Amino acid sequence: MxxxxxxxxxxxxxxxxxxxxxxxxxxxxxxxxxxxxxxxxxxxxxxxxxxxxxxxxxxxxxxxxxxxxxxxxxxxxxxxxxxxxxxxxxxxxxxxxxxxxxxxxxxxxxxxxLNGERASMTPHVMEGKIGILPIADGCAGDCSFCITKLARRKLRSYPLRSILESAKFALSRGAIELELTGQDTSAYGLDFGGKIRLPDLVREVTNLEGNFMVRIGMMTPEQAQSIIDDLIEVLRHEKVYKFIHLPVQSGDDNVLKIMNRKYTIDQYISMVKELRNKVPYINVTTDIIIGHPGEDENAFENTLSLMKSLRFERIHLAIYSMRSNTRSASMPQIPDKIKKERMEIAYKLYEGISLSIHKEYEGKNASIVLTEIGKKGSVIGRTLNYIPVVIRDSTDLGKRVNVRIDEASFFDLKGHLI
Structure with a gap:
């Protein structure tokens, strides 16, 4: 048995x-x-x-x-x-x-x-009409706050052939979106000696037959800088969402040093401006940790200033959570009360910025790709720069449709078919 x-x-x-x-x-x-x-x-x-x-x-x-x-x-x-x-x-x-x-x-x-050799088998992950393609395991960084680095110690990129097989599998099952994912997608291929990098992989995926869009997952600014020209080229491709998830983590240079992040705020701003200048309508999404050790009032104000100046459409805000065995855990900690107060301030600012960006879409038409079932019979699609649009009209997943945007919230857009 x-x-x-x-x-x-x-x-x-x-x-x-x-x-x-x-x-x-x-x-x-x-x-x-x-x-x-x-x-x-x-x-x-x-x-x-x-x-x-x-x-x-x-x-x-x-x-x-x-x-x-x-x-x-x-x-x-x-x-x-x-x-x-x-x-x-x-x-x-x-x-x-x-x-x-x-x-x-x-x-x-x-x-x-607890530890193994090079990864060789790419999983076939499907969520609705989205094919999720893990392209690498682990990362090339060593952030002070990260416990995941202790679990996934080595960067292990999946072979190109294996990723393409998973992509073809997803497309054969009706996927309309292929999501390239990993702890740091921009580090892809470093463990192959740099002979093939993320832009090369994206080009190979977009060359596959079919009517689909590619979403490139989270990447670190330090690795993205090293491939920025080729990255911009592939982001301009018609099959690639005009979207990049580029976590800044803090708006203060001193805190970035404490975090062991390998870039400055000026370098980050320069990269975002270049992306926005060369990739029309690109949506730059970021992550910010509130209350990391070393974040004094001035550092927190610098983070708020960065949020105001770069006006991110989406920010994943998180209060710093102390993790054992990480370097950040051994540093002097910010009191929980202060962290919570700062989080409330940052979140209120984020909501206001995101809502103002989304309000600009009201009354306009947009082409969206329908990828998910929403609540109460709704369908969720994505604009070409990956903003979610909720529609109530009865229609099938996997379609590209034109919609009129009727309403905006800080989180998404709502519209109807036209």
Missing amino acids: AQKIYFETYGCTLNKGDTLIMKTILKDREFVERPDEADVIIINTCAVRLETEERMKKRIGELRKLGKKLVVAGCMSGAEPGTVLSVAPEASLIGPQAIERIQDIVDGKVKSI
């Missing part, structure tokens, strides 16, 4: 892809929907924030009580194996860069494997 395995997955797209790789390797086993039905329970964990870690610890403890063979995978195993074992001493551990040896773990040949 085939061994019964239950998977439970948390966290980012890379984790979802890792679960699919493990399922592919274990395809001769039987996958069940409930943990109490399984012989082996595999929980693929996330540890990006402190509150996430606490939730993982609680869930590991609950699954442990079922008395099954427990395998803890994902970033918590890779970055904090001692924490996992303090909750479940008998658990087997497998790090996110060792998942291709999951069979050895499940079969009991070894108890723990």
Whole structure:
């Protein structure tokens, strides 16, 4: 009788892809929907924030009580194996860069494997009409605040051929959007000696037959700078969304040094201006951490000034969360009360800027690609610069349609078919 395995997955797209790789390797086993039905329970964990870690610890403890063979995978195993074992001493551990040896773990040949060799298998991840293509695992940076770096220690780019196979699979399943994702997409190919980089990969993907759009995922400014000319060229391609996710993290040079980010604010501003000058309508999205160690009142004001001057359409704001074993955790910390106050100020500013940008679309027509089912029967599409548009009209996913924008909120646009 085939061994019964239950998977439970948390966290980012890379984790979802890792679960699919493990399922592919274990395809001769039987996958069940409930943990109490399984012989082996595999929980693929996330540890990006402190509150996430606490939730993982609680869930590991609950699954442990079922008395099954427990395998803890994902970033918590890779970055904090001692924490996992303090909750479940008998658990087997497998790090996110060792998942291709999951069979050895499940079969009991070894108890723990935290690091592995080069990644070779690109997962097939589909979410509705979106094909998600992990292109690399790990990054080339070493940010002071990042616990993910401890779990995914090495940059491991997936082979071009494997990525293209996943892209073709997604297109054959009706994908209208291909999302290239990773911790730092602009680092793609550095571990191949730089012979092939992100723009080369994007060109190969856009050369595939089909009516689809490509979204390039998050990238670090330091690596994006090194490929900026070729990056601008591919962003101008008709099959590529005019969108770039370029986390600045702080608007203050001193805080960037403490974070171990390898660029200055002037360099970041120069890059954004060049992108906006050379790629019409480009949407530059960013991430900002509020309350990182070293962020005094002047540094916080510099961050607010950057938000006002660059007027980002979308900002992923997060209060700094202290993570064990990172350099930032050993630094003097900003009191929680101050962090929360600053977050309220920054979020209010962000909402106002985003709403004012979206208001400029009201009463105008836009071409959108329908990719997702929304709430209450609505359909969500994306403009060519990746702003979400919600429409109530009954229509099928995967279509390109023209809409009139009726209403704007800070988060999205609303419209109807024309």
